[in-house]
Amino acid sequence: MRITQGAFSFLPDLTDEQITKQVQYCIDNGWAVNIEYTDDPHPRNTYWEMWGHPMFDIADAAGIMMELNACRKAHGDLYIRLSAFDSTSGWESVKLSFIVNRPASEPGFRLRRQETEGRTIRYSTEGYSNDRPEGERYTR
Template identity: 75%
Template structure:
């Protein structure tokens, strides 16, 4: 199972050269780039941990890639994504987000079905990863 979130999610993983090109695009637009990581990639989990602070003042793609490299050294067994924030008036939100690192094994999600009143059916997705404690969800088993 391959988690598909954000831009480029159905493409093969981006190379560092391709990631640098995307960072450069964001910087040319004046967007601030930040790096986030998680071991619970559920689609509704919007609160990923931040690697440092958003890089509002960094205007060099190589510097941001260096931060990504450092994040990969520490959290290379987790999902890492880059987001580009547009602070201009009227937008003030994330304009681009994409995964730049994933664990070697992606366990996927379980679909839970629940029948409720009136013959209605509810579905819930649950990540198999959350069966293990945080920090131990990926890697050696």
């Protein structure tokens, strides 16, 4: 199962050249870019680990791509996403976010169905790999 989150989620994975163009678009718009990684890509897990600090005032996408490659080298077996933030409104708003790295195997999620009072049915999702401890969910 392929995890689909953020922009471009239903497209094939972007090449580094395409990622560089998206990063340069963010820079040209004055957005700060950050890199995050996780082994728990559940849609409600908004707290991914941050790689370094958000990158403000970078004029060239090459600097961000260098950091992305360093993150891939350290965490290439995890999900890595790139996010761009706009602070022109006085607060940080996510303008663009997309996955730039995936583990070799993506086990995905199961849908849990629970019948409750009356005819009410509740659904929840659970990752197939959540039974493994953090840091060991996508080991090769």
